[in-house]
Amino acid sequence: xxxxxxxxxxxxxxxxxxxxxxxxxxxxxxxxxxxxxxxxxxxxxxxxxxxxxxxxxxxxxxxxxxxxxxxxxxxxxxxxxxxxxxxxxxxxxxxxxxxxxxxxxxxxxxxxxxxxxxxxxxxxxxxxxxxxxxxxxxxxxxxxxxxxxxxxxxxxxxxxxxxxxxxxxxxxxxxxxxxxxxxxxxxxxxxxxxxxxxxxxxxxxxxxxxxxxxxxxxxxxxxxxxxxxxxxxxxxxxxxxxxxxxxxxxxxxxxxxxxxxxxxxxxxxxxxxxxxxxxxxxxxxxxxxxxxxxxxxxxxxxxxxxxxxxxxxxxxxxxxxxxxxxxxxxxxxxxxxxxxxxxxxxxxxxxxxxxxxxxxxxxxxxxxxxxxxxxxxxxxxxxxxxxxxxxxxxxxxxxxxxxxxxxxxxxxxxxxxxxxxxxxxxxxxxxxxxxxxxxxxxxxxxxxxxxxxxxxxxxxxxxxxxxxxxxxxxxxxxxxxxxxxxxxxxxxxxx
Numbered sequence: 001x002x003x004x005x006x007x008x009x010x011x012x013x014x015x016x017x018x019x020x021x022x023x024x025x026x027x028x029x030x031x032x033x034x035x036x037x038x039x040x041x042x043x044x045x046x047x048x049x050x051x052x053x054x055x056x057x058x059x060x061x062x063x064x065x066x067x068x069x070x071x072x073x074x075x076x077x078x079x080x081x082x083x084x085x086x087x088x089x090x091x092x093x094x095x096x097x098x099x100x101x102x103x104x105x106x107x108x109x110x111x112x113x114x115x116x117x118x119x120x121x122x123x124x125x126x127x128x129x130x131x132x133x134x135x136x137x138x139x140x141x142x143x144x145x146x147x148x149x150x151x152x153x154x155x156x157x158x159x160x161x162x163x164x165x166x167x168x169x170x171x172x173x174x175x176x177x178x179x180x181x182x183x184x185x186x187x188x189x190x191x192x193x194x195x196x197x198x199x200x201x202x203x204x205x206x207x208x209x210x211x212x213x214x215x216x217x218x219x220x221x222x223x224x225x226x227x228x229x230x231x232x233x234x235x236x237x238x239x240x241x242x243x244x245x246x247x248x249x250x251x252x253x254x255x256x257x258x259x260x261x262x263x264x265x266x267x268x269x270x271x272x273x274x275x276x277x278x279x280x281x282x283x284x285x286x287x288x289x290x291x292x293x294x295x296x297x298x299x300x301x302x303x304x305x306x307x308x309x310x311x312x313x314x315x316x317x318x319x320x321x322x323x324x325x326x327x328x329x330x331x332x333x334x335x336x337x338x339x340x341x342x343x344x345x346x347x348x349x350x351x352x353x354x355x356x357x358x359x360x361x362x363x364x365x366x367x368x369x370x371x372x373x374x375x376x377x378x379x380x381x382x383x384x385x386x387x388x389x390x391x392x393x394x395x396x397x398x399x400x401x402x403x404x405x406x407x408x409x410x411x412x413x414x415x416x417x418x419x420x421x422x423x424x425x426x427x428x429x430x431x432x433x434x435x436x437x438x439x440x441x442x443x444x445x446x447x448x449x450x451x452x453x454x455x456x457x458x459x460x461x462x463x464x465x466x467x468x469x470x471x472x473x474x475x476x477x478x479x480x481x482x483x484x485x486x487x488x489x490x491x492x493x494x495x
Contacts, residue, residue, distance in 0.1 A: 045057070045058065047061060047096070047104050049098050049099060049101060050096060050097045051356055052356045052421065053452070054099065056104045057106060058110045059108055059109060060110070061109075061111075061112065062110070062111045062112070063111075063114055066114075066116055066117065066130070067130070068116070068117055072130070072220050073194055073220055076218045077188060079111060080188065080190060080192060081192065082109070083108060084190070084482055088105075089109070089481065089483065090108055090111065090482055090483055090484075091103055091105040091108065091109075091110060091111070091215075091483060091484065092111045092112075092131075092161075092214050092218045093111070093113070093162065094112065094113050094134070094158060094161070095134070095157050095158050095159055097157065098166070098451070099451045099452050100451060100453040100486060100487070101453075101485065101486030101487075102166070102213050102449070102485055102487045103162070105485055106484075112132075113131055113159055115134065116131065116132045116134075117129065117133065118133060118137060118142065120141065120142055125225055126224060127142065127147075127223070127224055128221060128222070128223050129160050129222050129223075130220070130221055131160065131218075131219040131220055132160075134156065134157060134158065134160075135149060135152045135153065135158055135163070136157070138152070138160065139292050139341065142229075143291060146229050147226040147228055148337055148338040148341065149178075149226060149227070150172065150175070150224075150225045150226055150227040151169065152170050153169075154171060154341070154343070154414075155343055155345045156341065156342050156344055157345050160222060161222060164222065165210075165214050165219070167179055167211030167398070167401050167403070168450075169393065169395045170393070171259050172227070173252050173257055173259060173260050174252050174396050176395060176396040177210075177211075177401070177406070179210035179398075179400065180400070181225040182222060182223070182225075183198060183199075183223040183224065184222070184223045185209070185219050185220075185223070186221045187205075187216070187218060188218045189217045190477070204473070205477070206400070207400045208470060210400055210402075211401035211403040211449075212402070214483060214485060215487075216478070216483065218483075229289055230283075231282065231290075231335070231337075232280035232281060232283060232336070232337055232340070233280065233282075234278050234279065235280075236276060236277070237276070237279075238275070239276075239277065241265075241273055241370075242373055244264075244275040244277065244369055244411075245365075245366035245367060245369025245370065246366065246367075248411065249366045257279045257281055258282060259280040259337065259340060260279045260393075260394065262276060262278065262391070262392035263276045263278075263389070263390065264276075266309070266320075266388065266389065267317050268313060271380070272390075276324055280340070283334045292336055305318065305322050306319065309386075309388055310386055310418055311386060355421060356419055357388075357417070357418055358417045358451070358452060359415065359416055359451050360417070360433065360451060361414045361415065361447065362412070362413045362440045362445055362447050363406055363413075363448070364410055364413070364444075365410055365411075365444060366409070366411055368444060371443045372413065372440065372445070375443070376436070379436050380432065380436075383431070384425075385428065385429060385432060386419070387415070388418055390413055390415045391413075392411055392413055392414075394410075394412070395412050402473070403449070403467065404466075405446040405447070405448060405463070405464070429452065430454040433455065434454060434455065437459045438459065440463075441459065441462045445463075446463040447459075449487065453486065453487070453490045457491055460491045461495070467492060468495040470492065471492045471495040472495075474488075
């Protein structure tokens with residue numbers, strides 16, 4: 001079996017970025033004051049993403065740091081103009097935590113936003129943010145004034161606009177995807193026009209961009225809702241896995257529940273037999289909230305136990321004991337809402353060059369959750385993939401995104417596998433993924449698009465019935481198909 005390549009994506013002066021040499025240039029380039037950026041030098045190279053399995057040739061990689069206002073718009077317009085003149089595609093990304101080349105334009109101009117600004121408006125309950133601002137920066141800006149993101153992804157490494165463009169969700173309840181909290185955004189189209197989109201202005205384009213994977217244009221700034229920070233106290237309840245959908249839905253009728261999630265056990269002998277539900281409610285004492293410093297000792301211990309599960313069934317049982325017994329004892333006290341979300345992906349880094357962490361995510365209605373459990377018991381243990389974790393979250397109905405995965409309220413099952421970097425493992429993962437997608441769509445569910453592109457085109461259309469409408473709207477908006485990526489090339493271009 002041939003080992004697959006895995007190149008890290010690095011940033012900074014003189015770094016090798018997926019095979020493209022970049023060097024840091026002055027922020028005072030003519031016409032681009034206020035934009036710090038890098039340009040590649042020499043021959044075209046490649047970019048990769050978090051999977052390490054998406055090495056894709058690109059013509060150019062432009063990194064824009066902390067750009068804002070007119071300077072950022074001019075820089076984006078210049079890049080689009082250069083790419084269009086040469087007939088090359090463009091796509092904008094941030095941390096590139098996707099796993100199938102979704103933010104990478106093949107043989108095109110890859111633009112990476114790195115960092116940004118946050119401007120809170122406490123009267124409006126919103127903040128204005130540069131598209132590439134990371135969630136860690138948002139929390140750092142809002143936490144001292146008693147606020148935090150209303151919805152964000154479960155880790156703080158991702159870019160705000162990227163979260164919107166992949167239609168990601170979090171674990172505050174009962175809320176929909178992060179896009180449900182976006183009031184408006186400014187975006188540069190393929191012809192260079194700068195538009196503002198909201199729920200009242202350019203409404204159709206708003207819905208196409210939310211979950212549109214950067215295929216409609218380049219977002220520059222956004223206005224997003226924020227929420228008051230709170231000190232929360234967790235409650236832990238263990239139950240049979242089949243009961244989780246009903247019990248979770250019942251728990252969320254309690255309006256005091258602020259955040260919630262669940263877990264399932266992953267030992268092969270009793271796979272998905274047990275569930276753990278964790279709900280957070282406000283503590284009585286809300287005075288003097290602690291700074292949202294992120295990882296505590298319990299989180300680091302949990303991360304190590306998480307890794308020790310690899311190839312070790314007894315440790316999977318130990319991890320469940322940690323989750324249900326020791327974890328609540330060590331980390332069961334009050335914690336702020338912001339601190340719960342202020343966790344980097346690196347905490348769970350595998351540190352193994354021969355393996356890669358691969359995520360799946362499936363969305364099922366709560367009343368079909370028991371069927372989902374039965375499906376997973378049949379499909380997953382039949383593979384030889386190392387299954388490490390599943391986290392369960394609630395996602396409210398999404399009536400806005402054209403490529404919506406939650407046409408009704410659903411439970412999101414986020415699965416984590418450790419995969420060998422081999423062709424055999426990739427083929428096995430593809431087989432298992434397709435079996436899971438068939439089963440999930442068979443019970444009225446869907447799957448998430450930012451991960452490995454193992455679904456067949458027919459499966460993609462079954463899970464996203466408005467995909468053809470999205471592709472038609474994209475072609476009308478961008479007839480030269482300037483904004484493209486691997487998601488478009490693999491699926492949408494065929495519709």
